Amino acid sequence: MHSRRQFIVKGAKLVAAGAAAAAAGPSVFVRGAAAADKTLKVLQWAHFVPAYDKWFDPWAKDWGSKRGVEVTVDHVGFADVVPRATAEVAAQSGHDVHMFIGLASAFEEHVVDLKDVAANLEKKYGKPVELAHRSTYNAFTRKQFALSDMWVPDPGNFHKKVWTDIGMPSGPSTYEDLVKAGPEIRKAAPQMQIPIGIGLSQDIDSNMAVRNILWCHGGSIQDKDGNVVLNSAETLKALEYAKRLYSVGMNQAVLSWNAASNNQAFNAQETAYILNSISAYRTAQDNKLPVLDNYFFTPALKGPTGIQLASEHVMSGYVVWKFSKSQDIAKEFLVALVDASRESMLASKLYNFPSFYGAAAEPNTPTAKRTDSGAAWIAKQCNADPFGSHPGDKLSLLSKALPWSTNLGYPGFANPAEGEIFDTYVITDMFAKAATGAMSPKDALAEANTRCKEIFAKWRKKNMVAGGSKDR
Amino acid sequence: MSSTEIALARPAAAAVETLSRRDRRLGKILLAPALAYIFVLVAIPFLLAVLLSLTNSSAGSLEFSFVGLQNFRSVLSSAVFLRALRNTFVFTLVSQGLVIVMGNILARALMKPFRGKLLVRFLILLPWAAPISLATLGWLWIFDSTFSVINWMLKVVGWLGPGEWYYWLGDPVLGMVAIIIVHVWRMLPFSTVILLAGLTSIPKEVHEAADIDGAGALAKAFQITLPMMLPILTVAVLFGVVFTFTDMSVVYLLTRGGPFNSTHVLASLAFQDGVLGGDVGRGASVAIFLVPLLVVMAVVMLRLSRRAEVV
Numbered sequence: 001m002h003s004r005r006q007f008i009v010k011g012a013k014l015v016a017a018g019a020a021a022a023a024a025g026p027s028v029f030v031r032g033a034a035a036a037d038k039t040l041k042v043l044q045w046a047h048f049v050p051a052y053d054k055w056f057d058p059w060a061k062d063w064g065s066k067r068g069v070e071v072t073v074d075h076v077g078f079a080d081v082v083p084r085a086t087a088e089v090a091a092q093s094g095h096d097v098h099m100f101i102g103l104a105s106a107f108e109e110h111v112v113d114l115k116d117v118a119a120n121l122e123k124k125y126g127k128p129v130e131l132a133h134r135s136t137y138n139a140f141t142r143k144q145f146a147l148s149d150m151w152v153p154d155p156g157n158f159h160k161k162v163w164t165d166i167g168m169p170s171g172p173s174t175y176e177d178l179v180k181a182g183p184e185i186r187k188a189a190p191q192m193q194i195p196i197g198i199g200l201s202q203d204i205d206s207n208m209a210v211r212n213i214l215w216c217h218g219g220s221i222q223d224k225d226g227n228v229v230l231n232s233a234e235t236l237k238a239l240e241y242a243k244r245l246y247s248v249g250m251n252q253a254v255l256s257w258n259a260a261s262n263n264q265a266f267n268a269q270e271t272a273y274i275l276n277s278i279s280a281y282r283t284a285q286d287n288k289l290p291v292l293d294n295y296f297f298t299p300a301l302k303g304p305t306g307i308q309l310a311s312e313h314v315m316s317g318y319v320v321w322k323f324s325k326s327q328d329i330a331k332e333f334l335v336a337l338v339d340a341s342r343e344s345m346l347a348s349k350l351y352n353f354p355s356f357y358g359a360a361a362e363p364n365t366p367t368a369k370r371t372d373s374g375a376a377w378i379a380k381q382c383n384a385d386p387f388g389s390h391p392g393d394k395l396s397l398l399s400k401a402l403p404w405s406t407n408l409g410y411p412g413f414a415n416p417a418e419g420e421i422f423d424t425y426v427i428t429d430m431f432a433k434a435a436t437g438a439m440s441p442k443d444a445l446a447e448a449n450t451r452c453k454e455i456f457a458k459w460r461k462k463n464m465v466a467g468g469s470k471d472r
Numbered sequence: 473m474s475s476t477e478i479a480l481a482r483p484a485a486a487a488v489e490t491l492s493r494r495d496r497r498l499g500k501i502l503l504a505p506a507l508a509y510i511f512v513l514v515a516i517p518f519l520l521a522v523l524l525s526l527t528n529s530s531a532g533s534l535e536f537s538f539v540g541l542q543n544f545r546s547v548l549s550s551a552v553f554l555r556a557l558r559n560t561f562v563f564t565l566v567s568q569g570l571v572i573v574m575g576n577i578l579a580r581a582l583m584k585p586f587r588g589k590l591l592v593r594f595l596i597l598l599p600w601a602a603p604i605s606l607a608t609l610g611w612l613w614i615f616d617s618t619f620s621v622i623n624w625m626l627k628v629v630g631w632l633g634p635g636e637w638y639y640w641l642g643d644p645v646l647g648m649v650a651i652i653i654v655h656v657w658r659m660l661p662f663s664t665v666i667l668l669a670g671l672t673s674i675p676k677e678v679h680e681a682a683d684i685d686g687a688g689a690l691a692k693a694f695q696i697t698l699p700m701m702l703p704i705l706t707v708a709v710l711f712g713v714v715f716t717f718t719d720m721s722v723v724y725l726l727t728r729g730g731p732f733n734s735t736h737v738l739a740s741l742a743f744q745d746g747v748l749g750g751d752v753g754r755g756a757s758v759a760i761f762l763v764p765l766l767v768v769m770a771v772v773m774l775r776l777s778r779r780a781e782v783v
Contacts, residue, residue, distance in 0.1 A: 082531075082747070082748055082750075083747050083748065085531075085532075086531040086532075086747050086750070089531065089532060089533075089534070090531075090534075092534075106530065106531060106532040106750040107531070107532035108532065109532055109533050109535075110532055110533070110534075193618055193637070194618070200731075201642075201728075201730045201731060202728045202729055202730040202731075202732075202733070203728070251637075251639065251642075252617065252639030252642030252643050252731070253617035253618050253639055253642055254642070255617075255639070255641075255642035255643075255730060255731035255732070256616075256617045256639065256640075256641035256642035256647075256727065256730060256731060258728075261618070264618065264619070265618055268618070268619070270618050416530075416532070416750070419750070420749045420750055420751065423744075423748045423749045423750070424744055424745060424748065424749040425730075425733070425744075428732075429732040429733055432730075432731055432732040433732050436731075436732075438732060438734075447551070454546070455751075458528065458530075458751070461528070462528075462530070462533070
């Protein structure tokens with residue numbers, strides 16, 4: 001049995017030993033670091049197509065080992081990308097490279113300007129696609145706050161048999177088609193719970209879907225100069241349209257939509273139309289689901305204005321933190337990632353599209369022709385899907401997605417205010433309230449407009465967003 | 473006392489004094505880690521939150537300037553905040569009411585001997601041990617608007633007719649019902665264990681004496697069991713109320729505050745505004761809004777329980 005004195009003496013010895021170990025710690029760490037030479041820590045999302053991560057992790061490590069760099073890749077779920085960035089900025093430590101799948105603009109102050117990297121890549125491969133540029137460059141502060149290696153098109157996914165049964169074998173081509181189809185689908189496929197599965201909830205897919213509706217009706221949150229112009233007759237028309245669509249083709253399920261709901265509902269044949277990238281389709285292929293033969297795609301729908309636009313489904317935005325001690329290595333890594341655009345697209349089963357089309361060009365193509373060459377290679381993959389689509393050209397529309405794809409912040413550039421409006425679901429809530437009748441379209445618009453103006457005003461005070469003189 | 477006795481008593485008194493001083497020193501040493509823990513992980517973050525609520529701090533920046541009470545004024549004029557405030561009270565009061573009533577019933581049942589009691593105790597404790605994120609994923613499927621197993625069962629038994637369906641997470645009222653159900657499921661084991669401990673600590677003799685005096689079941693419940701359990705009941709309620717007031721996990725994992733921000737509680741709204749939206753100042757003002765109320769509540773309840781302590 002130990003006396004209290006013995007207990008304290010032993011405890012004191014343990015504490016002293018611990019303190020000595022802690023004091024020795026840094027020198028041990030330095031020796032370890034010296035042995036590893038250089039390190040690079042990358043935070044990456046868990047890709048919606050898991051095959052991509054199986055390629056990315058060894059590729060990154062291999063890239064590092066050839067240069068004497070120990071590369072560590074950590075994956076987080078897409079919903080944790082922003083909270084993790086917030087925590088790392090607050091702690092001023094963490095990863096060197098952080099990947100965003102939406103807008104990284106709110107973190108502009110804490111990231112390295114990647115203008116030199118973008119310029120080098122442009123010299124090598126030609127210009128990036130416009131929506132990637134507009135998502136990673138702040139035209140007001142003139143800072144290249146992120147670098148995009150890939151973006152993801154967001155086509156419509158439709159159930160061929162159901163749409164054939166209602167007399168539209170090629171699926172819908174306008175937003176009005178969805179309203180016409182809603183009641184018809186209910187008759188032709190009464191077993192389907194949600195004829196039109198467009199989310200109106202607080203999730204990433206809904207956020208994009210409602211922007212598509214807004215833009216195609218001629219509305220937008222900001223104009224090209226950063227003025228808040230949400231309060232418009234066009235937005236009101238978009239909200240009235242959402243109300244009509246909800247009443248004939250949707251139910252409350254779309255108010256609780258999450259990032260997996262599109263996939264689950266379509267693959268279970270509980271809906272006849274969703275807005276989604278090809279990840280749901282790849283899941284159906286991998287699992288040989290009954291829906292597969294009827295799984296087809298349409299381009300973005302046209303609104304009454306004739307505008308045909310869809311938000312990108314994902315836009316990668318890699319940032320290098322200012323607190324990183326491996327900034328140069330990080331920049332080299334990003335260049336290498338763009339260099340590997342072909343492998344990236346194939347590893348993601350054609351989910352990722354290169355932000356620099358030129359990086360997918362045939363080797364030895366002159367710089368001026370690289371973009372076209374890359375586009376031709378991309379089209380070749382989509383026209384004869386190497387991952388077993390039937391028919392082989394099922395994904396061919398994706399290679400023509402660029403003209404109808406745009407960035408968050410359209411018709412302007414992405415900026416922190418647009419990012420905050422996106423992340424706090426101001427626009428989805430406006431649509432959901434108007435569609436369900438929880439508020440009149442006019443009141444829902446007024447509420448959202450007030451919040452948007454508040455958010456823009458706040459970021460303007462920080463000199464990170466332009467406009468203001470023509471706010472509505 | 474003789475001079476010899478005084479001489480002998482002096483060293484003894486000195487020894488007692490030294491021991492007492494040592495005890496005090498030891499007490500301070502043993503308390504220090506706990507105090508340091510509270511100071512570093514509770515006091516500093518709390519003071520920081522108060523400070524941030526008075527600033528225009530944003531997630532992507534370490535610089536901020538003071539804006540006074542502007543954040544509080546802004547949130548008070550927001551319909552979403554007022555709804556979240558109301559939801560916080562509904563969520564806390566309804567779920568805690570259910571937890572205390574059901575915990576009592578379960579605790580009383582568990583005091584009786586029956587076959588398989590150990591297994592039942594294990595099953596009751598299981599929700600407390602399960603990670604909330606994992607458990608809520610299970611509940612997410614149970615309440616899924618398209619694939620809800622509850623709805624399928626209700627269809628099978630004929631409760632729901634053709635075309636009828638409960639959109640648990642897509643309806644503001646059903647969304648709150650779902651959140652409360654999951655929270656009650658989660659909190660019930662803790663409450664049951666606490667109440668069971670309270671019930672078993674009441675000496676049998678007191679009940680036997682009451683029986684001899686001819687007290688009925690109701691009289692025993694209200695004049696013996698309840699007063700004797702009041703201290704432990706207060707602790708259970710206080711813990712449950714504070715925990716529920718400040719918890720966001722069930723709301724965030726189940727509805728993310730939707731549909732259209734109608735099921736937010738203050739904690740989840742603070743996370744959405746402060747962390748996801750990047751408006752740290754606004755998020756902090758939402759998060760600390762109820763602190764004064766919680767402090768008053770804690771003081772009142774602790775005083776109540778101290779007064780009710782059985783000596």
